[in-house]
Amino acid sequence: MTEKIGVLGKKTPQRTGVExxxxxxxPTVYGKFQAVGYMDHDRGDEQVALVYGxxxxxxxxxxxxxxxxxxxxxxxxxxxxxxxxxxxxxxxxAEGSGVxxxxxxxxxxxxxxxxxxxxxxxxxxxLDTVEANVALGFPVDARxxxxxxxxxxxxxxxxxxxxxxxxxxxxxxxxxxIQVAEEVPLLIPPCExxxxxLRTKRERLxxxxxxxxxxxxxx
Numbered sequence: 001m002t003e004k005i006g007v008l009g010k011k012t013p014q015r016t017g018v019e020x021x022x023x024x025x026x027p028t029v030y031g032k033f034q035a036v037g038y039m040d041h042d043r044g045d046e047q048v049a050l051v052y053g054x055x056x057x058x059x060x061x062x063x064x065x066x067x068x069x070x071x072x073x074x075x076x077x078x079x080x081x082x083x084x085x086x087x088x089x090x091x092x093x094a095e096g097s098g099v100x101x102x103x104x105x106x107x108x109x110x111x112x113x114x115x116x117x118x119x120x121x122x123x124x125x126x127l128d129t130v131e132a133n134v135a136l137g138f139p140v141d142a143r144x145x146x147x148x149x150x151x152x153x154x155x156x157x158x159x160x161x162x163x164x165x166x167x168x169x170x171x172x173x174x175x176x177x178i179q180v181a182e183e184v185p186l187l188i189p190p191c192e193x194x195x196x197x198l199r200t201k202r203e204r205l206x207x208x209x210x211x212x213x214x215x216x217x218x219x
Contacts, residue, residue: 015041018150026050031093036155040147045105049151050089053097059181061098062160063088064148064169066106069113077193078120084186088163091184099155101148109133110142128200141205145169149176165207187211 019039026035031052038047065088071081085100092098108116111133119132130140149172152160159179162170163186170180190198190212201207 015039017041018047018147018154020154028089030089036151038147038151038154040105043105043147045147047104047147047151048102049155050100050102051155052092052099053095055097055099055155055157057156057158060152060157060160061092061095061163061184062152062157063092063098063100063163063186064145064173065100065102066109066143067102067104069107070116077191078123079194079197080188080190083188087186087188091163099152099157099160101151103143103145103148106143109140110144111136111138123197128204129197130200130204141168145172146176149173149178152178165201165209167206167208183208190215 017040019041020036021039022035022037024035024037026033033050033052036049036051038049039045040047063084065085066081068076068079068081070076071079071083072085073082075082085102088100092100107113108119111119115136115138118136119129119138122132122135123129127135133140145168152173157178159181160173161182161184162173162180163184164170165186170183173180185208187209195212195215198207198209198212202209202212
């Protein structure tokens with residue numbers, strides 16, 4: 001914790017790290033979750049973990065879901081994010097317990113909503129998702145999963161069964177002290193609107209998407 005100067009010249013504490021703020025019941029169409037709200041004081045982001053059932057400490061079925069307004073709220077077919085969130089929530093309910101950490105500040109792989117929309121405009125002109133970010137002067141992937149690890153530790157989780165196709169998430173959790181006991185694929189059938197995007201994720205970002213082979217004939 002650092003200090004800042006108050007209005008009367010006195011030093012006042014300035015919080016750092018991730019702080020649990022609230023725990024509230026959240027009934028959803030999938031089932032009744034506990035919404036555990038956090039403040040990331042380092043970045044200023046409000047975060048939430050949706051917890052279902054008694055999760056325990058080991059081998060907890062877990063999804064780290066990057067915020068995606070266009071996919072999660074608007075049903076965009078440019079990506080598969082909304083369907084992945086839906087599948088993850090259904091999976092933890094079917095399992096009887098689990099956690100979905102919804103990561104704010106991850107929009108567009110960390111470049112923000114307007115940055116993502118600008119990148120999407122370039123993709124409509126023929127660039128792929130990696131080329132578009134670079135053309136705009138953004139990193140290919142600016143996301144940080146340290147906050148997710150802190151949230152999981154606060155929930156008492158030591159190891160997870162991680163629902164993800166992205167090997168970087170496993171590496172990030174492991175680097176931050178959360179063991180990944182298993183990687184659980186979260187494969188969504190592609191459509192003609194997102195097949196190019198998904199192929200780019202597999203070929204340039206190393207996402208594990210073997211189901212794309214079934215539609216290799218799509219141009």
